[in-house]
Amino acid sequence: DGGITQSPKYLFRKEGQNVTLSCEQNLNHDAMYWYRQDPGQGLRLIYYSQIVNDFQKGDIAEGYSVSREKKESFPLTVTSAQKNPTAFYLCASSMGGHDGYTFGSGTRLTVV
């Protein structure tokens, strides 16, 4: 079955450490997105990519980095510059146009 796979489901980060969240899709979607979800704040866009080797900053890109070397993969790195990284991270993909998103199951990141 086609879908989006995020891993790991839970991730713990020490202060000053970079961590990378994985997102893989087999839907043949061109566009991929990373959102951050905090209680009471809804989903906020971190980065998005419309095509391989190209990506744009979203509303809260500071302290994060991404790459898009393959159509299927869009990993997110949470760097030590992100001062409040504890959150639920969601990856999504779409075909564009009028289509909405298909979401992964999320990664919960906690700073310890």
Place this chain on the structure above:
Amino acid sequence: EDQVTQSPEALRLQEGESSSLNCSYTVSGLRGLFWYRQDPGKGPEFLFTLYSAGEEKEKERLKATLTKKESFLHITAPKPEDSATYLCAVLDAGGTSYGKLTFGQGTILTVHP
């Protein structure tokens, strides 16, 4: 800038007690309005897309409607398994075809047996 506001923030219903969730939006041009359901600790699950004012869509106990300024998600005779967070999002007609969805903060629905 696109804005989406959902109300109420939380809604508690008794099983069988019908109600509605509201999604008010401001966009320069609407390409689509989306409703998602999200269970705790999981990713959002797609429910409906509405494209133009007057459009309605139904799925089991849920019915979504759209006007030029807002959308409603009507829940008829809800059951405890309908308990979840319901998210509304808009896709702006401006910009590229791979548009960014702008989400509301969600409505947490709890249905008691």
